[in-house]
Each structure stands twice: as C-alpha cells, then as structure tokens.
Amino acid sequence: MFGLKADWSLEVFERYFTLGNYAGGEARWCPGCGDLGVLNTVHRVMRDAQMLPEKSVVVSGIGCSSRLPHYVGTYGLHGLHGRALPLANGVKSRRPDLDVWVGTGDGDCFSIGAGHWIHAVRYNMDMVVLIFDNGIYGLTKKQTSPTTPIGASTNTHPTGAFLPPLNPLTITLGITNVSFVAQVPDWNPPLLYETIKAAHQHKGTGFVRILQRCPVFSPDFCKPYQENPEQMLLLTHENGIPMDPGVKRLFPEHQEHDPQNWVEAMELARDQVKLPVGLLYYDPDAAVYNDQSAQGLDTTNEEKLTALNAALDRFAI
Amino acid sequence: MATPTGTETASVIEGGFKQPVQLDEHIIEIVSDSGEGAQKCGQTFGSISGKMGNGVWTVEIIPAEIQPPARSPAGASGIRIRLGCRYMTNMGDEADLAVAFNEQVLYSRIANGAYKEGTIVLLENKWATDPQEEIREAYATAVGEFRNNGLIVHELPMEEECLKLTSNPRKGKNMFALGMLAQIYARDVDKCLAEIAQTFSRKGDKVIQANQDLFNAGCAFAAEQIEYHFRVPPYTTDMSKPTIITSGNQAVGLGVMAAGMELVSMYPITPATSASHYVAEVFQNVGGFIHQAEDEIAAISFAIGASYAGKTACTITSGPGVALKTEMIGLAVMAEIPLVIVDVQRGGPATGLPTKVEQADLLSAIYGAPGDAPKVVIAAATIEECLHFVILARKLAEAFRTPVILLTDANLATGVQPYPRPQIKEEWFTAPVDRSAWDEHVPPYDWDPETGLSPRPIPGQRNGEYVLTGLSHTRRSKVAYDSDTNQVTHKMRSRKLAALLKTLKPPKVHGDDEGDLLVVGWGSTMGAIEEAIDHLREDGKRVSYLHLRFLSPLEPGLKEIFSRFKKVMTVEINYSDDLKDPLIDEESRRYAQLAILLRAKTLVDVDCWSVVYGHPLQPGMIYKVISDRLKKQNN
Structure with missing residues (x-):
C-alpha cells in the first residue's frame, strides 16, 4: 500500500460501527431495571465484534425482556409469547450468515415456551439466548413465574407461591446436546460482558441465565445475592469466562470448575445454598442443527429442474 | 351407474363367463384387516391402470388405529379403485367387485352402502375350516347373509395358494390378490412386475422376487379358476402427452x-x-x-x-x-x-x-x-x-x-x-434473497394507499433494519397504540384482499348460465357434484354447478350469477341442521359453512345440503338429493 511498510499492521475499516450504530429506540424499562444493563452489554458486545447491523437479528417473545429488539438498531423480530426460540431457529435455518440473538424471560421461556426451550437447546443452533430471569411476570404486573421463590407474594398467589421454584440450570444441563450454559447477575457489568461475549463466540446455542433485578415487582428476587455475595459461587477456569482480579474480588466464594465436566456442573447447578456464577458447561463438539438445515443453499436452478424432473419421472405414465 | 352385465352366475369356479365383458367403468375394493397390505395392492393396481391409459380414482379405507382387532368390522382397512374409459374425478357409488381377506370387514363396507345387489365378492375361504368353532360359524352366517342381500360371493382358497410360496401369507396375500385382479382386468403383466419392483425397491431383490412370484401365482390361479373377464378400455387417445399419477x-x-x-x-x-x-x-x-x-x-x-x-x-x-x-x-x-x-x-x-x-x-x-x-x-x-x-x-x-x-x-x-x-x-421458483441495499427513505411498511401493498426488507439488506412486531405498528414498524394508526393499518391489510379480488375473474358455471337450481361447492367434492349434475342434465333438469376456488377473498360476480337461477344451494361435507329435525326451523337452523359465507356475501337465500359421514360424497347420493330438492321446488 502507498508508502506503508508491508509488515505494518494497519487494520482499515471500510465501515466502522460505534455503539450508536447498534442503538435502537429509547428503552422504556423502569428506572433501576436490570434489563438496561443487559441492553448496554449487548450493544458493546456487538460493537466490539463489529457485527454488521444488517446481518444481525434480535428475536424475542413477549414480556419486559422481549422489548429488547426494539432497543437494538439491527433487524429484529418481536414475536409471540413463548415463541422466541422457534422463530429464531427458523431465522437461522436457511440464513446461517445471520447473527441471531434471542431475548426471553422466565415466563416466556420457562413457562409458556417451555417445550421450545427443551428442543431449542437440543437443536443447538448457533445463536445467543439471553434469559432475563427476574422471578416474576412484570409486563402483566406481578404474577407468579416458574422461578418465583416459594412463599413470595404475587397477585396470583397473594399468600405466597406454593411450589418450590423451577431450576432452569439443571433442566438445561439435562437436555441432550446442550453445549453452553452460563449464569450471571446483571449487576456486574464486566462479568456480564465477558459471559455474553463468550456465548456469542460459541458456535451453538449460548444459553445465559441472567439474574435480573425487577425493582418494581420482585425486588427481593436478587436482593439476597446483592447483599450477601458469599451466597454466590464464582466459577473459575482457564476454559471458563475470562475475568480480571477486580471482578474476582467482588465474589468471596470461588471454585475452580472445568466447564467440560458435566457431572460437576450438574452438582453446582443443584446447589440450593450457593448460586453458581460463570460458565457451568461447555461442549464445543455438540451437533449444530443449522449445519444440517442450511444444506443445499447453493443448489442452482438447473440442478433443481433436473431433480424435479427426476421426481416427476417416478410418477410418469 | 354402470353395472356389469351377466354377473348372475353363482360360482366362478364352476364357470362365470368366458367372453370378456366390455365396460365403461368398474369400481373395485380390496378390504382386509389392517396390516395385510390391501392398500398397497390397490395403489399398485390403480397406478398400473393409470399407466395403461384408464381414468383412475383411488380412495383409501383407513381404520383410525394401526392394529385394530383382527376380523372386526371396525378394523376394515382397504382401498377402492374406480377405473374407467374417461377421466375419473371421484370415488363413484357402489363397488362392482370386492376382494376380501375375511368376511367381518365386509360388514362395515355394507353398512357404509359400498355394495349393491350384484356386487361380486371374492372372499378368502380359510375361515370356513378355522379350528375355532365361533369363527367357522360367523363365517358361514356372514356368507349366507351376504348372499341373501344379493352379493355374489365366491369363496376362494387365497391363503392356501399363497402358502405354496410363502410361510407368511399375511404379508403376501395382497400381491396374490393383485395377480388375480390383473388377470380379471387383463392388466399388462410387464407393467405390473415393474410396478412391484418399484414398490419394493427399497427392500431388495429377494423381496421383489418373492412378491412377483406371488403376483404370478395370483394371475395363474385366476386364469385357471376365475372366469370373469372385464375390459375397461383406455380413454387417453394421445398416449404421447406426458402424464403423471x-x-x-x-x-x-x-x-x-x-x-x-x-x-x-x-x-x-x-x-x-x-x-x-x-x-x-x-x-x-x-x-x-x-x-x-x-x-x-x-x-x-x-x-x-x-x-x-x-x-x-x-x-x-x-x-x-x-x-x-x-x-x-x-x-x-x-x-x-x-x-x-x-x-x-x-x-x-x-x-x-x-x-x-x-x-x-x-x-x-x-x-x-x-x-x-x-x-x-x-x-x-x-x-x-x-x-x-x-x-x-x-x-x-x-x-x-x-x-x-x-x-x-x-x-x-x-x-x-x-x-x-x-x-x-x-x-x-421463488426469487433469490435480495441482498442489495435498501433505500433508507422507504419504510418497512410502505403501504400503497390504493392497494395496501408494500415491499419488504430482508435481513442482510443494509439500511433496511426494522423490528417486526405483532403489536400495532406504524409504517416504520414502530409500536403505536394510537387510534389512527390502528384504524389505518387495519385498512391497509384488509385492502390487500380487495386488490387481489380485482385481479380475479368471475367463476365459470358448469352447465347453463341460468336455470331452476344452481349448486355451489368447493374443494374435493367438485368431481362427484359435476358427475351428478351431468346426470341430472341428461335427465332434462335445469340445474348447473358453480365451483369456488378462492374463498378469501370470495370470487367476484357471485350475486349476478345467482340472480339467474331460481334457487341456489351448496353441497358440502360439513355439518348443517336438517329442517326435518326436532327444534330445527329457519330461526334455529345452522347452515353449512360455504352457505353461511355466500348468504352473508350476496344476501341471496342460499340453501344447503351437507353431511359428515366421513366419506367422500358420491354422485348417486348427490343426484338423489338434488332430484328431491328440484321436485319440492317445482311443487
């Protein structure tokens, strides 16, 4: 290049994207809502990866969390309650060139969309799945969700939720072909950033359960962990979520955990006393369904005509 | 309806009729317990007949369960093949010939009105000598009843013949039956053998050979023992015109x-x-x-x-x-x-x-x-x-x-x-995905005010980024709860149907453009209704038929077409009340579905006849219903 030494490393961006390129409409979440932090993090991960805005699609269902696509300046698909995952799978199926993100909540994913959750994890299509888990239905105003703690008072269970909450981690880990399971609180931005970034870089479904604060309807859902960080167990490993010492210092309890050790991941996920934070499980070799579903994209019209005529020959008289 | 002549002979084995009988059409059924391959036999027979230039319509007789109890009327599984020397559009009325692997399954077919006096039944006879007395008795009783009802029953040792070639006749009898039918209807043997090879192509040469042997045995058995010879000539004069089945x-x-x-x-x-x-x-x-x-x-x-x-x-x-x-x-x-x-x-x-x-x-x-x-x-x-x-x-x-x-x-x-x-x-074929840049001045819902139509951006198109939402939204796909947006966007979506309607032509009436009665139908009943209408018109009745293919939007010009007939009625396969039933009068009566649509759309007093018997409408039945309506109308 003109006058430049060939061994000089100079990256030239034909298009460079700033955070502004990933910004969508003004977020209408409540002040203090954990979703705002997640949104900023998504923008940053996209910016740092310099994802083409026109090639990224944010898909969601219904709920507070599912407003996410409206606040990201890429393509978006704000679908129906519970159906974010099959919609996103469909987007990816014949367009593997698209970078697909899913935003969903505890009601959307673990309740009305529970069937899809299990199968989408098994399909393991290449996408990021962010679960905004605040242990409550927020948009419809304080009904019990599958992860509402036992005894918590809601508008559908004013005297307290009857049942022990569903454990999304053990369920996800129990699904055949699961490839990436992480858990992270929304109030630790560096850890949230590194976790979402790792999920994005993972080829397969990067399932991230985010403990998300809802100051209006379930302020007590996250409070125990905010006030007593020793109730969380930070998972560290060279193959886990990268984190600097400053982040580690915020968690009094650590455990070295190899994310490829499924049995240990399951034990950690089952722990009712200490909530695991970080990467629980990772399998880079799990089958990715869009490797199958996107086959044949390069078939030419001539090849199609030939194949169709062969198909008709079989029925010819 | 076509009826074979000379079928009064009692026993095939003692001699049917040696001379081939020429027919315009024939309806054949193969009925058995589920899992005995009757459908495969019938499909193969239908396919061969189509390849020989016959008009063909086949319809499966399917029990709802995979393995219903053996020898039970509810378990009747099988197939009907209607072949003719003209284009076939429906299953027709009663069958002319039935092959049955046991006598119980015939009961359900009789209850369905599938047979008539003179229907030939080729019946497996092994039940006559079954070790269980109840079975022997049931068989004898049934055969007696069938004959009393006018069926011409021939008891044949199909299983015994198959046992000469296979240890499991349950799996092979269908091909034996196919051989019998091929002989009776003079099907091209080479085409049959090729069709069998195609049917079993995935199962390997050994299976193909075994099935072809059974087929040949069926042919040979029928040649020696069955003296029915039916000839249904082809209708396709130009066999060079490419056809598929x-x-x-x-x-x-x-x-x-x-x-x-x-x-x-x-x-x-x-x-x-x-x-x-x-x-x-x-x-x-x-x-x-x-x-x-x-x-x-x-x-x-x-x-x-x-x-x-x-x-x-x-x-x-x-x-x-x-x-x-x-x-x-x-x-x-x-x-x-x-x-x-x-x-x-x-x-x-x-x-x-x-x-x-x-x-x-x-x-x-x-x-x-x-x-x-x-x-x-x-x-x-x-x-x-x-x-x-x-x-x-x-x-x-x-x-x-x-x-x-x-x-x-x-x-x-x-x-x-x-x-x-x-x-x-x-x-x-669908056009390839557009990967060019989108004009950023064009919103994702750039509704044409005349037609409601708009182009859509596809992910990957630069500057086309938008968020699709199920919420009420503006041209820019922004969520909007205001009254005007909701009213206007409803209009735009609705207008697309009006735009489509403008591109459609009024449907063509089958028969005269005016008359006493116009029958209207939709979907798969067209063939049966038209056959009945043609029959009625041959009788001199002033009745026509209108078939609808676009239901939303409904095809144009209906009111004008209806105005040229004294009466309009739909014929459909869905439930509607019968005015003869208790409590049912003009106020309480629930109409068939197309009739409801047409009444609302045209304000014409459209009548209807519809049933939910679970089987396709038959031309004979429609003929009778319309004849009765015409009689009432003219009185």
Whole structure:
C-alpha cells in the first residue's frame, strides 16, 4: 500500500460501527431495571465484534425482556409469547450468515415456551439466548413465574407461591446436546460482558441465565445475592469466562470448575445454598442443527429442474 | 351407474363367463384387516391402470388405529379403485367387485352402502375350516347373509395358494390378490412386475422376487379358476402427452418443490403427514430442508422465522394443527410475512375422524383468529390442483405479503389420479434473497394507499433494519397504540384482499348460465357434484354447478350469477341442521359453512345440503338429493 511498510499492521475499516450504530429506540424499562444493563452489554458486545447491523437479528417473545429488539438498531423480530426460540431457529435455518440473538424471560421461556426451550437447546443452533430471569411476570404486573421463590407474594398467589421454584440450570444441563450454559447477575457489568461475549463466540446455542433485578415487582428476587455475595459461587477456569482480579474480588466464594465436566456442573447447578456464577458447561463438539438445515443453499436452478424432473419421472405414465 | 352385465352366475369356479365383458367403468375394493397390505395392492393396481391409459380414482379405507382387532368390522382397512374409459374425478357409488381377506370387514363396507345387489365378492375361504368353532360359524352366517342381500360371493382358497410360496401369507396375500385382479382386468403383466419392483425397491431383490412370484401365482390361479373377464378400455387417445399419477399429498409435495420453496416445517398429523413424507424423500435433491418441529406452534414459528429471513416457507398440517397455529397465523397477518399453510382437512371437532374426509375448516381458516386477520384462503378441487395451488399460494403470499391457507382434504390427500405432467419452469421458483441495499427513505411498511401493498426488507439488506412486531405498528414498524394508526393499518391489510379480488375473474358455471337450481361447492367434492349434475342434465333438469376456488377473498360476480337461477344451494361435507329435525326451523337452523359465507356475501337465500359421514360424497347420493330438492321446488 502507498508508502506503508508491508509488515505494518494497519487494520482499515471500510465501515466502522460505534455503539450508536447498534442503538435502537429509547428503552422504556423502569428506572433501576436490570434489563438496561443487559441492553448496554449487548450493544458493546456487538460493537466490539463489529457485527454488521444488517446481518444481525434480535428475536424475542413477549414480556419486559422481549422489548429488547426494539432497543437494538439491527433487524429484529418481536414475536409471540413463548415463541422466541422457534422463530429464531427458523431465522437461522436457511440464513446461517445471520447473527441471531434471542431475548426471553422466565415466563416466556420457562413457562409458556417451555417445550421450545427443551428442543431449542437440543437443536443447538448457533445463536445467543439471553434469559432475563427476574422471578416474576412484570409486563402483566406481578404474577407468579416458574422461578418465583416459594412463599413470595404475587397477585396470583397473594399468600405466597406454593411450589418450590423451577431450576432452569439443571433442566438445561439435562437436555441432550446442550453445549453452553452460563449464569450471571446483571449487576456486574464486566462479568456480564465477558459471559455474553463468550456465548456469542460459541458456535451453538449460548444459553445465559441472567439474574435480573425487577425493582418494581420482585425486588427481593436478587436482593439476597446483592447483599450477601458469599451466597454466590464464582466459577473459575482457564476454559471458563475470562475475568480480571477486580471482578474476582467482588465474589468471596470461588471454585475452580472445568466447564467440560458435566457431572460437576450438574452438582453446582443443584446447589440450593450457593448460586453458581460463570460458565457451568461447555461442549464445543455438540451437533449444530443449522449445519444440517442450511444444506443445499447453493443448489442452482438447473440442478433443481433436473431433480424435479427426476421426481416427476417416478410418477410418469 | 354402470353395472356389469351377466354377473348372475353363482360360482366362478364352476364357470362365470368366458367372453370378456366390455365396460365403461368398474369400481373395485380390496378390504382386509389392517396390516395385510390391501392398500398397497390397490395403489399398485390403480397406478398400473393409470399407466395403461384408464381414468383412475383411488380412495383409501383407513381404520383410525394401526392394529385394530383382527376380523372386526371396525378394523376394515382397504382401498377402492374406480377405473374407467374417461377421466375419473371421484370415488363413484357402489363397488362392482370386492376382494376380501375375511368376511367381518365386509360388514362395515355394507353398512357404509359400498355394495349393491350384484356386487361380486371374492372372499378368502380359510375361515370356513378355522379350528375355532365361533369363527367357522360367523363365517358361514356372514356368507349366507351376504348372499341373501344379493352379493355374489365366491369363496376362494387365497391363503392356501399363497402358502405354496410363502410361510407368511399375511404379508403376501395382497400381491396374490393383485395377480388375480390383473388377470380379471387383463392388466399388462410387464407393467405390473415393474410396478412391484418399484414398490419394493427399497427392500431388495429377494423381496421383489418373492412378491412377483406371488403376483404370478395370483394371475395363474385366476386364469385357471376365475372366469370373469372385464375390459375397461383406455380413454387417453394421445398416449404421447406426458402424464403423471400421484396422490394429492404427493402433489402438494411436488408443488412445494416446483414453487422453489426450500423449507417445510411440520409436525406429524393425519392425514397431512404423508405429504411431508414425500417431501422428506426427495427434498434434498432440490436443496430443500424439512424440519420436524416439537409441536405445531413451533412448526409454524420456525416457518415464519425462515420467511421473515427471506425464504418463504411452508407448513403442512390438518385442522387441529391449524387451530394450534392460529395465533402465529395472526402474527404473519399483522406483520405481513409471506407464508404457505396447507390444511389437509379431516373430520372434527377435536380429534374427530382423523383419517376421514370433511370440509369443516373453511370458516376457521378465514375467520379463526383473534382480531381481524384478513388472509388469502384457496381450496384445491383436484389432485392436479394440489400441485399447482401450492405454487399459486407461494406467489400470492409474496405478492400480497400475507399468509395463504391452501385447503385440501383427506379425500384428495389419499386419492390417486393421473393428470398432465407439469412442465416446470424456472420462473415458478421463488426469487433469490435480495441482498442489495435498501433505500433508507422507504419504510418497512410502505403501504400503497390504493392497494395496501408494500415491499419488504430482508435481513442482510443494509439500511433496511426494522423490528417486526405483532403489536400495532406504524409504517416504520414502530409500536403505536394510537387510534389512527390502528384504524389505518387495519385498512391497509384488509385492502390487500380487495386488490387481489380485482385481479380475479368471475367463476365459470358448469352447465347453463341460468336455470331452476344452481349448486355451489368447493374443494374435493367438485368431481362427484359435476358427475351428478351431468346426470341430472341428461335427465332434462335445469340445474348447473358453480365451483369456488378462492374463498378469501370470495370470487367476484357471485350475486349476478345467482340472480339467474331460481334457487341456489351448496353441497358440502360439513355439518348443517336438517329442517326435518326436532327444534330445527329457519330461526334455529345452522347452515353449512360455504352457505353461511355466500348468504352473508350476496344476501341471496342460499340453501344447503351437507353431511359428515366421513366419506367422500358420491354422485348417486348427490343426484338423489338434488332430484328431491328440484321436485319440492317445482311443487
């Protein structure tokens, strides 16, 4: 290049994207809502990866969390309650060139969309799945969700939720072909950033359960962990979520955990006393369904005509 | 109706008639317990007959269970083949000849009115010597009853003959029966052997040979022992004109591929699934992918995701599946996503009659959604249309940016018929995904105020970024709860149907343009109704027929056409009240579904006749109903 030494490393961006390129409409979440932090993090991960805005699609269902696509300046698909995952799978199926993100909540994913959750994890299509888990239905105003703690008072269970909450981690880990399971609180931005970034870089479904604060309807859902960080167990490993010492210092309890050790991941996920934070499980070799579903994209019209005529020959008289 | 002559001879073995009998048409049934291969036998026979130039219509007789109890009337499984020296459009009336592997299954066919006095029954006779006394008695009683009812029963040792070649005649008797039929109807033996080889091609040479041996044995047995010789001449004068023979579900599958669609997303449901089976078999050859989703909702969601991303997809289901998909169809309407939904209708409500025909999804297809959700609904009348209407549906979906529901039914799905081979053209295929930049000044819903139409940006198109939403939204796809936006956007979506209607021509009347009675129908009943109408017109009746293919929007010019007839009535396969029933009067009477639509649309006092017997309408039945109506009308 003109006058430049060939061994000089100079990256030239034909298009460079700033955070502004990933910004969508003004977020209408409540002040203090954990979703705002997640949104900023998504923008940053996209910016740092310099994802083409026109090639990224944010898909969601219904709920507070599912407003996410409206606040990201890429393509978006704000679908129906519970159906974010099959919609996103469909987007990816014949367009593997698209970078697909899913935003969903505890009601959307673990309740009305529970069937899809299990199968989408098994399909393991290449996408990021962010679960905004605040242990409550927020948009419809304080009904019990599958992860509402036992005894918590809601508008559908004013005297307290009857049942022990569903454990999304053990369920996800129990699904055949699961490839990436992480858990992270929304109030630790560096850890949230590194976790979402790792999920994005993972080829397969990067399932991230985010403990998300809802100051209006379930302020007590996250409070125990905010006030007593020793109730969380930070998972560290060279193959886990990268984190600097400053982040580690915020968690009094650590455990070295190899994310490829499924049995240990399951034990950690089952722990009712200490909530695991970080990467629980990772399998880079799990089958990715869009490797199958996107086959044949390069078939030419001539090849199609030939194949169709062969198909008709079989029925010819 | 055609009746073979000279069938009064009591026993074939003692001599039927040696001279071949020339016939315009013949209806044959093969009935057995489930799992004895009667359908394979009949399909092969129908296919060979089609290849020999006959007009053919086959319809399966399917029990709802995979293995119902043996020798029970409820378990009757089988197939009907109507062949003729003209184009066949329906299953016809009573059968002329039946092959039965046991006597009990015949009871259900008799109860269905499938036979008449003089129907020849070739019946397996091993039950006469069964070790169990009850079976021997039941068999003897049945044979006596059948003969008293006028059936010509011939008791044949089919199993005994098969045992000479195979240790498991249950698996081979169907090919023996095929051999018998091939001999009786003088089918081309080479074509038969080739067809058998094709049918069993996946099972290897050994299985093919064994089945061909059984076929040959059946031929030889019939040549020696059965002296019925029926000749149904071909109707195709020009055999060089390329023809194919498929079922309606195979036609749907071919249509998906001929339309250039690359994705079918489905969940198993009778009677739709065999369309997906066929697609699964050949889809990869055209670069397509079939996704079996975890449920009906996921199936359509996946398809909508793919359509949104630029590849118009198809989901194939039946009524209960459409019910589950309803909310998603609403999303596709609201967000204007092209999508093809094939509803292979079956008997309802709930699980209803899963394997049997009904046309009762019409209103739910058009109106079955929360809110106002205008969409295109079309119905195929023939097996050939099952193919071409999928292509049409894909084009309409993209041109009008809307979901399109294509209604077929169990009768079309399992029926088999020859029709002209489509000359597939590249322009039938969907255009490749547009990857050029989008003009940023054009909003994602740039509704044309005249037509409501708008182009859509596809992910990947720079400057086209928008968020699709099921919420009320502006031209920029921004969520908007204000009154004006909601009113105007409803108008825009509704106007697309008006725009489509403007492109349609009034339907053609079958028969005279005016008269005493106009019968109106839709879907698979066209052939049977037209046959009945032709018969009535031969009798001098002033009756015509109008068939509708576009149900939403409804075809234009109906009111004007109706005005030229003294009376208009629909004939359909769905439930309507009978004025003769208790409590039923003009006020309480519930009409058939198309009649409701037509009454609302034209303000004409459209009458109806509809039944839900679970089988296709037969021309003889329609003939009788319309004759009665005409008599009443003229009195």
